[in-house]
Structures are given as structure tokens and as C-alpha cells.
Amino acid sequence: MLSVLTDNWELFRDGFWLTLRLFVVAALLSLVLGTVLAAFRVSPVPALRGIGTGYVNTLRNTPLTLVFAFLFFGAAKMQLSLPTFFWAGVAALTIYTSAFVCEVVRSGINTVSPGQSEAARAVGMTFLQVLTIVVLPQAYRAIVPPLASVLIALLKNTTIAAGFSVLEAGSIPAAMAERGENQMLTLVWITIGFLILITPLVLLQRWAERRTAVA
Amino acid sequence: MTSVLYDVPGPRAKARNRILNIIVMLAVLGVVAWLIHRLAVNGQFDSRRWAQFQYTAIQNELLEGLLNTLRAAGLAAVLAVLFGAVFAAARISDHAILRVPATFVVELFRAIPLLILMFFFYYGSLQFKLGLSPFWAVVLGLTLYNGSVLAEIFRAGIAAVPKGQREAAYATGLRKNQVVRLILLPQAITAMLPAIVSQLVVLLKDTALGFIITYNELLYVAKQMGGRLEFGFPYIPTYFVVAVIYIGLCSLLSLLARYLEGRGRRRAKVTGGPAPIAAPLDTGDTTKL
Numbered sequence: 091m092l093s094v095l096t097d098n099w100e101l102f103r104d105g106f107w108l109t110l111r112l113f114v115v116a117a118l119l120s121l122v123l124g125t126v127l128a129a130f131r132v133s134p135v136p137a138l139r140g141i142g143t144g145y146v147n148t149l150r151n152t153p154l155t156l157v158f159a160f161l162f163f164g165a166a167k168m169q170l171s172l173p174t175f176f177w178a179g180v181a182a183l184t185i186y187t188s189a190f191v192c193e194v195v196r197s198g199i200n201t202v203s204p205g206q207s208e209a210a211r212a213v214g215m216t217f218l219q220v221l222t223i224v225v226l227p228q229a230y231r232a233i234v235p236p237l238a239s240v241l242i243a244l245l246k247n248t249t250i251a252a253g254f255s256v257l258e259a260g261s262i263p264a265a266m267a268e269r270g271e272n273q274m275l276t277l278v279w280i281t282i283g284f285l286i287l288i289t290p291l292v293l294l295q296r297w298a299e300r301r302t303a304v305a
Numbered sequence: 306m307t308s309v310l311y312d313v314p315g316p317r318a319k320a321r322n323r324i325l326n327i328i329v330m331l332a333v334l335g336v337v338a339w340l341i342h343r344l345a346v347n348g349q350f351d352s353r354r355w356a357q358f359q360y361t362a363i364q365n366e367l368l369e370g371l372l373n374t375l376r377a378a379g380l381a382a383v384l385a386v387l388f389g390a391v392f393a394a395a396r397i398s399d400h401a402i403l404r405v406p407a408t409f410v411v412e413l414f415r416a417i418p419l420l421i422l423m424f425f426f427y428y429g430s431l432q433f434k435l436g437l438s439p440f441w442a443v444v445l446g447l448t449l450y451n452g453s454v455l456a457e458i459f460r461a462g463i464a465a466v467p468k469g470q471r472e473a474a475y476a477t478g479l480r481k482n483q484v485v486r487l488i489l490l491p492q493a494i495t496a497m498l499p500a501i502v503s504q505l506v507v508l509l510k511d512t513a514l515g516f517i518i519t520y521n522e523l524l525y526v527a528k529q530m531g532g533r534l535e536f537g538f539p540y541i542p543t544y545f546v547v548a549v550i551y552i553g554l555c556s557l558l559s560l561l562a563r564y565l566e567g568r569g570r571r572r573a574k575v576t577g578g579p580a581p582i583a584a585p586l587d588t589g590d591t592t593k594l
Binding site: 136147170220242250253284 | 416551
């Protein structure tokens, strides 16, 4: 069983390394984009709220595979394709995940007690100041557990890039099929790899849940 | 719309918001116009790229893809609910011999990427000559993953029924089986219906993964149609059409979920019945991806 892994070690190493890079870059970008969208959704400007709502409602009802397909096969036809497959994959994951991050951040904003922002307004802060200095930092604390869930989903979703010539971990089975290796064992190893990657996120989630439960 | 985040706007703030509003709208229009321009420059509005949708054969092809998507989603939904019910029951069991393996199974299937689950059935069928078609790989993958998530939703629903309900039921002499079946489950299912429907949206969306393991569902059909040289590789038109279908279907289901949520809240208010179980700060959102 071990030989499947050791004989093809480079394939596994490169695959999971790419998975990790996809995950980290897409996670950071979607946190930023998701937070901006959440700010849009609670802003006093109706047009911004409209953008936020429209974005979230559309993307949450679109299969991620379709986003991938559009960016990989469609965008090229508009001469809008991204420089490399890696970045196209990052873009697809970010566009999709930020809709979910937005909803989580928004629900976090709702958990901050109104007194906090009322006090902030009373000392004369503007909307942006209230949001960035007072509300968002407190919101983030409350949303660590659901945010961890979103990140876990993102990590698992990186496998979809395998269908679109991004050679991350999800693409290993196809490569191994060509080498005539045992597919089931390959998949078992990939599963183990993902379990190893996901465990820290699950632990973070549990820890944050316990912390917020005590507070 | 009032918010605690900002004061009720006075005359100056109103004027400022109006100006911002106009600027944002112009920016959005600008982006849309630019995208349309890009589409036009690259000939995506050429009639030959859209011509294929006029042929009945091609409409039937799309319809067949849609039916395949719905077939997989429908069967997987039924199986996932069954799977979820069985494993939720096992997870709340008093007997560790049922509880422990069920917990392991549920946690495992929630952690494996869905595509990898599908690969297990797809490649497994090839390797062991099981003769499972890609259809079954899609259905079984969806069942295991969504069934596990549903098991957690059911369990959370049962756990969230107020304790007094259970105590009162036991006090009237009902047995455990009866308490769960007659008292806890009906309340849990009502409270969790929105979450269950949301999960079905996820399931429907994920059928698109069948594309990668060559199940000819809607997205797969779209890829084939987009690659046709005689229509000038109409990827963009076909993806537009398919996106409208997917987003339309999923939005309908999402609307149903929201309606059920609103109804649950209203009913609790009117009848003073059991308060709706507050979803624990959307932890279930895992689920919606």
C-alpha cells in the first residue's frame, strides 16, 4: 500500500503543494472580497447594497463547476482569460467563496450588540469608522467557527480545479490511471492527505466554538 | 431601512448618499457596458453563435442534460434524506455500538472532498469491474456527502427541541422510541426544514461535478455544445443559457427555503407555540457550499 505513495511521491507532493497554494491565496482573497461585500450590504448607499445582494444571491445559486467552466472556457473567448491556469482557479474559487464569506461576516455584524455602534456614533464616528474600528473586529471574533466551515469547504472545493487542467491533488487519480497504478489506494492516500490538511481547521473551529461559548 | 451602524441621514448625509448612489450606479453601468463591449468586439453576439438554440435537436440535447441533472439530484436527494435519517438516529442512540461507528462515518464523509468521493465510485467501478455508470458515481457520492450533512442537521434539530418537551413526554409514560417519533421528530423537522431545503440546493448544485467524471448532465452537455466549430465555438452563449437554468432552479429552491423560514417564524409568533429553533449562528453554512 505504501509503494503507491512512495513510488509516485513527486506527484503527490506537487499536487498537494498546489492544493495548498490554491487554498491559501483563494482564502485570503475571498476574506477580503467577502468583507468588502458585507460592508456593501450594510452600507447606507442603496446601489452598494444592491450590488452586494445581487452578487451573493447569484453566486450562492451557481454551481462552482460552472464558475470554473466559464472562467476556463468562456473567458478566453472574450480575451479576458487570466495569465495562468493557477490564477484562473484562484479567481473561480475566490468569486464563489466570497459570497459565502460575505454572508458569514454579515451575520457576525448582526451579533455585535447595538450599544457598541451607538456609542461609536455618539462620539462622532462616521459609518466607515464605526464599521472598521468598532464593529468588524468584534464581528470577526464571533464568526471564527462558521468562517472555519467556509474555509474547510474551500479547501475541499479546490479539487474541482482538477477538472480544469490545474494539477492539484484532485488531478492525481487521472495521472495515476495513466501510470497504471492502483486507483483505490491512490484515492485512499489523497483522502488521508485531505484529512491531514483539514484537521487543523476543524480543531481551530472547535477551539473557537468553545471560547465563544464561554464568553 | 434603518441600521444601528449609521444615524438616520440628515439633509447633508442624504445629499451625499444620493451622489454616492449615482456614482456607484454609473460605475456599475460602466462595467456592464465594458463587458458587453468585450463580448461584441469578440463577436459573441454574432447570430451564428446563437443560432444553434433554434434547432429542436439541440434544444432536446439541453433538455436531456437538464433531465439527467434532475434525475441524479432527485434520486440522490431521496437517498441522502434516508441516509441522514438512519445515521442521525444512530448518532443519538444510547448504545455506543451504534453511536461510535455512525459518528465516524458521518465525520469522515463530511471531510472528504465530494469529487474524491465520486472518484472512489468511478475508478472503483473500473478497477473492480462493478459496472457502475458515472450516473451512479454521482448519485452515490452526493448521497454519502449530503446524507452526512443532513444527519447532522437532523441531530441538531432534535437536540434543539426544548428539554421540557422530552421531559413531559417521558412523564406521561411514553417510551424512548415514542418520544423521538411522536414528540421530537415532528418539531425538529419543522424547525430544520429550511436547512434541509438549503442542503438540497447544495446537492442540486453539486450534480455539476458529474461534468468531471463524464456524466452527461447539463454542464457536460453545455461543454459539448460550446465546442462546436460550425457555430464558432459558442462557449459563452451556451454558458449563459446554462447559467440561467442553474441559477433559476437553485433560486427557486432557495426561495422555498426562505419562505419556510419566514413561515416558521410567523407561526411561532401567532400561535405562541414552541419558539422556532434559532439556527446556531449559521454553523450549517458549511453545508451551503
